[in-house]
Amino acid sequence: MLTIRNLHVSVDDTPILKGINLQINKGEIHAIMGPNGSGKSTLSNVIAGKEDYQITEGSIEFEGTNILELAPEERAHLGIFLSFQYPVEIPGVSVTNFIKTAINENRKARGLEPMPAKEMLKLMRERMELLSMDKSFLSRSLNEGFSGGEKKRNEIFQMAMLQPKLAILDETDSGLDIDALRIVANGVNKLRTSENAFLVITHYQRLLDYIVPDYVHVLYKGRIVKTGTKELALELEEKGYDWIKEEAAV
């Protein structure tokens, strides 16, 4: 599904990513861990197509298409979803209307008619049920006065409605409480199929208590310095990152 080869990325001429290789197949969950400042958010932003990054070398292919030349919206239409895309508060816009707009814009870009209201409502109900969410949430104003957990719920609901092929969840929020972690994990576990894939980026091992990744990669100073399975995440929790730093320095 996603193939990243020898990816080098700079910000303001400072190299941040220094030769990333990563392959994600459908049906897989990959976790990227690593100390603060190692380039995790840079990687997720570059996959999603955010501006302000200079790709100096390498390639990113999504289902065989080189996506480096595509705008973020075009990547979204191909089925790439990045959480935290809409962190702004939009007073007066309900969760429902926001999701409707997002879905219909996505359809329009693919040459499809807007989803009939009835069908939209049915899909919303189904997805809310799947995620064990209360329907009163739909009439809430977007992000206005949302708690950390509610913001997560909104993101996961967006993801559930858009049904991306590849969802990238960048858990940047250091204040993520256990409730919020469970919402994210429950969402991933409920939405995963043999046809989609997840890239879960986290500084915290504890998220992986709830999501079992197929692969865990450690990003350090812009390079993937180690890849393993969930045991690697446990080892990191126990021993921290110092041993990785030492190994990487050799």
Ligand code: ADP
């Ligand atoms: P992580 O998500 O692993 O904490 P980031 O990708 O946010 O790491 O940052 C990696 C490095 O790139 C850091 O040294 C950070 O200061 C730098 N960096 C990231 N984005 C920018 C930016 N827009 N401008 C300047 N430096 C940046």
Ligand code: MG
């Ligand atoms: Mg950071």
Ligand code: MG
């Ligand atoms: Mg980050």
